[in-house]
Amino acid sequence: MKRSISLKKRLFILSFSIIVPLLIMVISVLVLLRGFTESYSQIVTNITEANEYNVNFEKEMNYAVYRVVIGSISLDDLKEGDILDGKDVRYATLVKNPYGMIDDAREHFESMRETVTADDSTFQIKGILSCLNTLENVLMKIEKNLGTPSNYSDNQSMWENDVHGVTSLIQNYIQKYIYYETLSLERLKNTIEQETAQAISISILLLVGIVGIVFWTSRRTIRSVTVPINALCDAARQMEKGDFSAEPPIPSDDEIQILVHRFDRMRYKIANLVEDIKTEQMKLKDTELKLLQEQINPHFLYNTLDTIVWLAEDGQDKEVIAMTTSLSEFFRTVLSGGRDYITIREEETHIQSYLNIQHFRYEDILDYEISIDESLYGYSILKLTLQPLVENALYHGIKNKRGKGIININGFEDGDDIVFEVCDNGIGMTEEELISLRQKIKQKSSNENSGFGLINVEERIRMNYGYRYGLEFESRKGEGTKVTVRIPKKN
Incomplete structure (x- = not known):
């Protein structure tokens, strides 16, 4: 032998x-x-x-x-x-x-x-x-x-x-x-x-x-390296075309064989990763579609149009124009030409339009204040990040509170990150309710009326920015709730 x-x-x-x-x-x-x-x-x-x-x-x-x-x-x-x-x-x-x-x-x-x-x-x-x-x-x-x-x-x-x-x-x-x-x-x-x-x-x-x-030795040595590597290159080109099934015939039984073995393991892992990415992309698109459907809620649209009709019948033309403009701005941002990212200025306009519309309907119980650092306007943000949080603050915090409530939206820099805070002085949550909410978001389990928007936002942030980013919750029963959003700076 x-x-x-x-x-x-x-x-x-x-x-x-x-x-x-x-x-x-x-x-x-x-x-x-x-x-x-x-x-x-x-x-x-x-x-x-x-x-x-x-x-x-x-x-x-x-x-x-x-x-x-x-x-x-x-x-x-x-x-x-x-x-x-x-x-x-x-x-x-x-x-x-x-x-x-x-x-x-x-x-x-x-x-x-x-x-x-x-x-x-x-x-x-x-x-x-x-x-x-x-x-x-x-x-x-x-x-x-x-x-x-x-x-x-x-x-x-x-x-x-x-x-x-x-x-x-x-x-x-x-x-x-x-x-x-x-x-x-x-x-x-x-x-x-x-x-x-x-x-x-x-x-x-x-x-x-x-x-x-040297000529004789180097020729043999070079052939023993180049021939197996050329075979690996052919296999890599097949992988580049999307074919992960090709196993390269490597005429070698030395260190190159170890490289081939590692190449095969990498090929299997890449194939699995490609399938995982496809699954994640499909999951992300499904999540975005659900969020878009949530934004185009027929009840929200019906109630808004009903309010516009009522204002028009009452002769409040300026209010009709303002509310119609806000509704147009709201859906323009929702669609935004199919883009996944918009500027922070556009996101601010979106939540401004949403709150303007809701203020007409809940004027007696709702007030709001938006304070986002103008130096952040040029940075990009994942579309529909803040609006679901504002909506959650309104329907689960302010609406169930006696008397008038206020929603504060703040945005500021924190090193290489951007932090947003959505605060309300609504009914708040007990420690048990807060733990339950965190658990639902972690396990991604909810129904349409309880936490879907928050889960959706959390999942999209982590999938697009990484797992060190996402939502944080603070709440006290009878005092209100604060949701903190952290994302990286991206132009």
């Missing part, structure tokens, strides 16, 4: 086949370059330091010893540090400590001997160090003779012969050292060129191998 390699492992192999060879090649080149760079830098440093002695050592040593021999400068003073000889600083000559010069030169050339590899260069350094020892012995003899005036001629002779001879010999060794180090630099250059050419050839072969491996 063929064992499947997971997509993760295939991608790891692909990355490994690219990264590891390249990493080996880069490290090899860096190691090679580092070795060449260190050798080159060391040779250049040695040549530079040796060249400084080649230029200055002989002249400065001969001059310092000469000044000591003729007695113009004390050797003891020089041992304490270099001396600037001359009254005018601008033209003064620096006389260096000869022992210090020998020690410095010995230290530098000892250090160079540890770094050079060519036998010729090593031989020249050994010669330099031997000459430095000889020169130091000569200086010690000169120093010993300084206290005896009769030995001046001996010191003069040692300066002319020994000191000059040894420094000249040191100069000669330094020049030969520089020459041999220059040859080493040339040999290093040739080696670098050869190694570089070899490294380039190996890198080219390695890159060709990497490209071949």
Whole structure:
């Protein structure tokens, strides 16, 4: 049975086949370059330091010893540090400590001997160090003779012969050292060129191998991903057309299979959600139709027309015009061109028209006040949100109350929400009645005469705005009722 390699492992192999060879090649080149760079830098440093002695050592040593021999400068003073000889600083000559010069030169050339590899260069350094020892012995003899005036001629002779001879010999060794180090630099250059050419050839072969491996591995890996994904895309296009029954044949048994499994689960869930949405839409349309039928209540229309006829017979033409206009505005908003949303200004006009009509009929028991912040007029609201609440306040609150009642409609902002309050000072409800009303709205159970409008409004708000929005009730028996509506700001 063929064992499947997971997509993760295939991608790891692909990355490994690219990264590891390249990493080996880069490290090899860096190691090679580092070795060449260190050798080159060391040779250049040695040549530079040796060249400084080649230029200055002989002249400065001969001059310092000469000044000591003729007695113009004390050797003891020089041992304490270099001396600037001359009254005018601008033209003064620096006389260096000869022992210090020998020690410095010995230290530098000892250090160079540890770094050079060519036998010729090593031989020249050994010669330099031997000459430095000889020169130091000569200086010690000169120093010993300084206290005896009769030995001046001996010191003069040692300066002319020994000191000059040894420094000249040191100069000669330094020049030969520089020459041999220059040859080493040339040999290093040739080696670098050869190694570089070899490294380039190996890198080219390695890159060709990497490209071949990567091409073969990536082709297999890409096919193992693209073929199943293309099949998923075909299935997704079928879903886009509304066909949720197609199960894509996926030629894969790795992580893609998990994706296919999740895709199938998503397909089933989307299919169920589509059916749920269709059901909710049908339910919403049915609810809106019932609400519209509630608004076009034949009893309300009959009573309103009857009132208009009575006013006309009584000759109250202005009242007839006002009531007819209110009735026209009321039904214009109810229909509103089939729109589900209207502006808050239009909703306010709708409840104003409704209350105007009812005020003609219940003038002795009804008064009202509308106070909606004008800054809210431009926002949209679900049609027929407030009017059923006002109607409920009139028929179940004010109408059953002794004496005159008042309905207050308020609207204001609350952060990103808009809050409306429909308050009445009607008969109110007991705590048990309030709990019963809330329970009916929650369970969506009512009859035509008890809470249908409230249930309808609550359900439409939640279906259109979400379940964090809806109605809240507060009531006290004999004091009145307040219904609070909360909706989001929407333009």
